[in-house]
Amino acid sequence: MEVNEHVSHENLQTFSANIGEEAREIVMTIAEQLRQEGMQKGMQKGMQKGMQKGMRKEKEEIARTLLMEGMAPTKVAEITKLSLDEVRALSH
Secondary structure, X not given: OOOOOXXXXXXXXXXXXXXXXXXXXHHXXXXXXXXXXXXXXXXXXXXXXXXXXXXXXXXXXXXXXXXXXXXXXXXXXHHHOOOHHHHHHHOO
């Protein structure tokens, strides 16, 4: 069965009212499992995004330090894997 993201709350209430107690408990268990999976995926995605942001910030900090030490922007870009435009923007 494919999950439809556009199922309304009213449709779920109607469905719930028309099934027996045992089936209702099964549906609720499945719903809870899906909710947990969604939360886990959201947390993983958030952590990954945070890690990427942190790594980016570290690259920029290294680039600033290298530029302050007098290294050429092209060399800084090569070392940090930032684009030359990104490195130049950091020097301002």
